[in-house]
Amino acid sequence: MKQRGEKFAMLTAYDYPTARAAQVAGVHSLLVGDSMGMVVLGHSSTREIPLSALLLVAEAVRRGAPSPFLIGDMPFEAMASGDSAVLAAAHAFLTAGCDAVKIECEPHHAELIGKVSRAGIPAIAHLGLRPQAVTTSDGYRAQARDDAGLRELVAIARRMEQAGASMLLIEAVPPEAAEAVCRAVSILVVGCGAGPSCDGHVVVTHDMLGLGPAKPPKFVPVLADLNGAIESAMKRYVAAIAGGEYPGPQHSYSMRSITHGANR
Numbered sequence: 648m649k650q651r652g653e654k655f656a657m658l659t660a661y662d663y664p665t666a667r668a669a670q671v672a673g674v675h676s677l678l679v680g681d682s683m684g685m686v687v688l689g690h691s692s693t694r695e696i697p698l699s700a701l702l703l704v705a706e707a708v709r710r711g712a713p714s715p716f717l718i719g720d721m722p723f724e725a726m727a728s729g730d731s732a733v734l735a736a737a738h739a740f741l742t743a744g745c746d747a748v749k750i751e752c753e754p755h756h757a758e759l760i761g762k763v764s765r766a767g768i769p770a771i772a773h774l775g776l777r778p779q780a781v782t783t784s785d786g787y788r789a790q791a792r793d794d795a796g797l798r799e800l801v802a803i804a805r806r807m808e809q810a811g812a813s814m815l816l817i818e819a820v821p822p823e824a825a826e827a828v829c830r831a832v833s834i835l836v837v838g839c840g841a842g843p844s845c846d847g848h849v850v851v852t853h854d855m856l857g858l859g860p861a862k863p864p865k866f867v868p869v870l871a872d873l874n875g876a877i878e879s880a881m882k883r884y885v886a887a888i889a890g891g892e893y894p895g896p897q898h899s900y901s902m903r904s905i906t907h908g909a910n911r
């Protein structure tokens with residue numbers, strides 16, 4: 648797609664029906680993101696989600712979406728347990744149906760990216776804002792907003808490419824910083840709030856669909872109001888039961904035959 652000058656669309660997916668919808672809609676890539684811990688499970692950070700939950704979901708997403716390039720997100724649990732835990736988790740993601748793994752990277756993680764890619768597992772280095780490093784709700788801030796930050800981002804991007812990363816994901820940086828990264832590397836760059844020059848773009852699906860309590864970051868295109876749709880349907884359900892309209896004859900099974908005297 649890059650060679651044809653086409654941009655790719657990536658979304659997060661945390662379940663089978665959403666994956667099916669993404670497949671039908673022609674979404675090119677899906678990420679089983681650790682944001683699931685916050686968005687679906689209600690945790691206050693992305694750190695709590697266990698690898699086992701991500702693997703279970705990755706399998707379901709693959710069942711729903713056979714075509715998209717599927718990425719498993721390396722959870723904090725594995726990152727905090729050392730390189731061999733990360734390598735084992737990366738293999739488990741592949742077994743679950745993923746094509747690649749994404750790893751939130753500080754500069755010293757170049758070695759880890761090298762180990763994963765030498766093991767034959769495409770590794771995506773997540774740079775810029777790294778949610779696993781955020782421990783307070785006001786910690787979600789744009790990165791690389793000055794010259795020094797931009798240079799640092801470009802340097803780490805180059806380092807990850809040299810180490811063997813097959814793609815970069817840069818989150819919450821100004822378009823100028825993303826453009827500098829795109830010029831500095833030849834691998835694909837996917838942006839998450841990183842301006843138009845990236846090769847593809849990703850947002851959290853629930854944010855894009857207007858689903859859930861969180862106010863989405865400013866870079867998210869909110870294209871639906873599923874909170875509104877779900878709440879209104881649930882209110883109608885409650886009202887239909889209260890008013891005796893549900894269940895009606897159309898929701899009820901009929902008897903095949905009535906045996907006279909069955910109750911005697």
Ligand code: KIV
Pocket residue numbers: 659678679680681682683720816818839849851
């Ligand atoms: O887990 C996730 O959803 C992510 C995206 C924000 C890129 O890492």
